[in-house]
Amino acid sequence: MSDISQLPPEIVDKCRSASMPFFSIGYYGCTLEGRVLFMDATAFGLFELHKSLRGPDEAVGKILDELTGESSHGDLRAQLKQHQIVRGYEWPRRLESGEERWLYEDARVVTPRGEMTAYATEPYIECVVRDISVRKHKEAVYFADQHKYQTILEAIHEGYYEMDLMGNLTFFNRTLANILGVSEEKLIGRNPAEFFHNDAIAEEMRRLYRALRDGETSDGLLNWELQRPDGTTAVLEISVSxxxxxxxxxxxxxxxVRDVTERANAEEALRMAETRYKNLFEEANDIVYTHDFQGKFTSLNKEGERLSGYSREEAAKISxxxxxxxxxxxxxxxxxxRRLQGEQVGKYEIEILHKNGSRIPVEVSARLIIHDGKPVGVQGIARDITERRRAEEQRQALERQVQHAQKLEGLGVLAGGIAHDFNNLLVGILGNASLATRRLPKDSPVHTYLKRVEKAAQRAAELTNQMLAYSGRGTFVVRPLHLDKMAREIVELAQVGVSKKITFHFDFEENIPPVMGDVSQMHQVMMNVITNAAEAIGEDVGSITVGAKRATLDAGALSKVYFHADPTPGEYICLSISDTGCGMDAEQKSKIFDPFYSTKFAGRGLGLAALLGIVRGHKGAVNVYSEPGKGTIFKLYFPVLKQEDVEKQLPEVDTRQEEKSLNKWKTSGLALIADDEEAVRVFTREVLQRHGMTVVTADDGKEALELYEKHKPEIRVALIDLMMPFVNGQEVLEHIRNDNPELPIIISSGYSEAEILDRFRENPPNHFxxxxxxxxxxxxxxKTVMEGPAPVAT
Incomplete structure (x- = not known):
């Protein structure tokens, strides 16, 4: 093998250049003003510039901040001008998907020398960049876990501590300081032995620490009688590992560290006075008993008699x-x-049988009875934990409800987003179809096809409204409604499409007050529940009962409601729809509000999922009761309408006359249209031009602001989409309002008016x-905004 310890520099440079992409390290350079001089493919990918550029070469000569849409590099360049070298500069790059990519950069200012002077004469910035998103995510998870564990430690009633091998405290929770009666500042770094006023206990603590440190035992437990600085005493139970x-x-x-002072005092009191023990034995709220090792009762208190159903005489005859x-x-x-073998046995739970055969869950705490140094029996206390178990079951049920509500909320956000985007597309379909209809002669055969297009698009719009309703963002045109009258009308409609074997019954309280609601949405809610009830009965003989009555819901009652959107305690109207169908088990019931879910066949739509959103939008609540074979009851709660909340009815409008008037209406001037959907821009531009206006259009908020600055003396009205890239509609509105408060502004969106205007509470548009x-x-x-009404009220 050849010696590679002295590789030529040019070979090392080639190896380094070849390795950087493998390790996802990007390399680029730019001027001190941020204009790109060079960039490798890795840096190009890390900045995610492939969305707008074909390759790194196209980035050369462009301002990096403009390419990334981020201003972070301005801060980096400012630091470089001051320090020449910056290491570890971290910044988030917002991707088009909405995710954040964290980048880490090392940069320096380079003064061209030697051969580089042929390419650059001025100092420039040289950078390496890498993706640290995974590290950032791990850090976030780590800090979240740290916070969670710290919160748990501070919430428990026991004192928790950590100390070094010398016995000096290195960490503890606030409860420990409270138990010891010493401030946290005085405890840190100190040895608890300093607080002992009993040499024997202090020595026992040191002995235990030595045994643990030397490996003679792995854990230990001891009691410590402490005298606090304020003069009070406490008996503490300390576990050590x-x-x-x-x-x-x-x-x-x-x-x-547990404060067991009360327990120690009780034990001492029992040893001091047999009479006091007997009184405590008899009057205890728990079962107190003793038995021998054959299981024969030797004593049983009154609570034991009550809970077991056996008298003392009867108990003495059984095991x-x-x-x-x-x-x-x-x-x-x-x-x-285990007790006989010398083990420390804690509390445990069992169930006992009442004389009548019923079961009672109890928590047992027992110890051996020692006589003349020998165990002769067992003394125990059994606590009735029926209420505790019931409370735990309720807590678990509430957790399941919260988890289910969170799942539905997530699906609601998804449904709302889809509906918003779908509504954007429908503007082009529905709008252009209506324009074409207006231009054609009345007798044109094309009218029929266009009307079909409009009808299909309108049905699609209704579907998006259902999706918005499911997400709790539906459009509500509310007025006073009498649910009993409305329910009777809907039952008449529903009877036509259900089996003749199903009979309907009514159970309405007399003179129930109205609620404030949207007619079509309420219609959808009732029809969905009645349809599901009919499907649950199927072809069997059965009945559906529809009722309505007053209901007062306090905080306790609301806590038991399955699904609610933070309703307030008070007076409600309870609309109940029950059936004698097949019913549902717990698993089926947990899924009934999922989109497209059905217990009978493949789901056909949003159905009950939309119901949940509608009820939330009406500040109501839902509860469902069902068991297999016993049918299902839906209870829908809606707030009672207060007299002062009744809204004035709007006067009816002659729609045909209004349509003729609007078609003839003319105006003039320049209109600014901003929308990121081309179909919407084309349609709205044609409408405005037909009424005499000239139009400039922008496909994002940034361009809208540029056009406004260029044409603001001539602009008479602005139609702005809320959701646009770069600069959103709200920011565009605020900019224009600051410059020209009198300019009429219309905001458009696929979301509902109530949700959108809530965002504009401080600075509302003229119309939505x-x-x-x-x-x-x-x-x-x-026409409304051009003729000058006040801005939309929120």
Whole structure:
């Protein structure tokens, strides 16, 4: 083998150049003003410039900040002008996908020398760049975990500590300081032995530490009677175990400190007075008992009699193991055997059998009875944990509900985003179809085809509204509704399409107050639930009951509701729809609000998923009760309408007369249209031109601002899309408003008006128009703002 220890420099340079792409290290240079001088393929890829350029050569001569759309390099160049060399400069590159790519750069200012003077005469910047996104992600996860564990430690009721091998505290939680009665500042770095006022206990602690340190034992437990600085005393239970470093070497101790003063005082009190023990025994809220090693009861308190159903005389004739549920008997025997072997046995849970056969879960804490130095029996306390288990089951159910709600919220965001983009496309279809219809003679046969196009596009728009409803972002035109009357009308419609074997019943409370709701959305909710109820019954004989009544929901009741959008306690109308169908198990019930899910066949649409979004949008709540073979009950809660919330009804408009008037309406001047969809720009430009306006269009917010600055003296109105690249519609509006508050501005979006205007609470547009829209709707809005009404109220 040849010696490679003295490779020529040019060979080393070639090896380095060949290796940099392998290690994803990019290399580029630019002027002090940021203009690219050279760039390799790796840097080109890391900056993700392939979206706008064909290769690194095209980047030469361009400003890097403009290529990346980021201003971070301005900061880097400023540092280089001051320090000449900058290492470890980190900055996030926002990708088109919405993700962040973190880049790490080392840079220096280079003064051309030798051969380089033929290519550059002025100092320039030389940089290497690499992707550190994975490292950044790991750091974020690490810091999140650190915060989580710190939060847990600060929340527990026990004191937690860590110390070095010399016994000096290196870490502890706030609870430990509270238990010891010493400030955290005084504890850090100190040995707890300094707080002992009992030499024997201090020596026992040191002995235990030595045993742990020398490997004689792996953990330990001791009690410490402490006198706090304020004069109070406490009995503490301290657990100690060894800590190991990454190399497996002993590096210190850790453990928990519990304040067991009350328990110690109770034990002392029991030893001091048999009478007091007897009173405590009899009046205890837990079962207190003793038995011999054959299992025969030797004592049982009143609570034991009450919970077991056996009197003391009856209990004396049976074995303790006879009232323990069969599957737990071996566990109880094993605990006694372990105590006899000298083990420290903690609390454990079993179930006991009442005399009537019912089961009661209990938590057992027991110890051996010692007489003349020998174990002669067992003394124990059994606590009824029925309520604890019920509370735990409720907590787990609530966690499942929260997780399900989070899943639905994520799907809702997806549905809303799809609906928004789909609405953009529908503007071009629906709008151009309406324009074509207006231009054709009334007797043209093409009218029929265009009407079909409009009808199909309108049905697609209705689908997007369902998707927006599922996401909780639907359009709501609310007015007072009487749910009982509305339900009767919908049942009449539904009866036509269901099996004749199904009978409908009504259960309405008299004179129930109205709710505020959207007619079409409420119609969809009721029809979806009734349709699902009918499908659950199928061809069997069955019934569907629809009812409505008042309901008062307090915070406790709301906590049990499956799905709700942060409703407030108060008066509600409960709309209930129950069926005698096949019912659902827990797994099926957890999926019924998923899009396209069905228990009968392949899902046909958003269905109940849209229901959930509609109810959320109406500030209501939903609960579902179902068991296999017992049918299903849907309960929908909507807030009762207060009298002061009743809105004035808008006067009816003669739509035909209005359409003729709008078609003839003319205006003049320059209009600015900004939308990133070409179909939308083409359609809106033609509409405005038909009414006498000249138009300039921009396909993003940045271009919109440039056109505004160029033509602002002539611009009379601006139609701005909310979601655009580079600069969004809200930023465009704020810029124009700051310059010309009087210019009418219309904001358009595929999202609903309520959601959009909430973003413009401080600076509302003159009007909002939701996509998709027809030429007539656009003309109506344009005429409204051109004739000068006040900005939209929020």
């Amino acid at each position: 060894l800590m190991y470093d990454k190399e497996g070497k002993r590096c210190g101790f850790r453990g928990l 303790v193991y006879e009232i323990i549920a069969p599957e737990y008997r071996e566990k109880a025997l094993e605990m006694t055997r 128009i939701q996509k998709p829209y027809r030429a007539l709707e656009l003309t109506r809005v344009l």
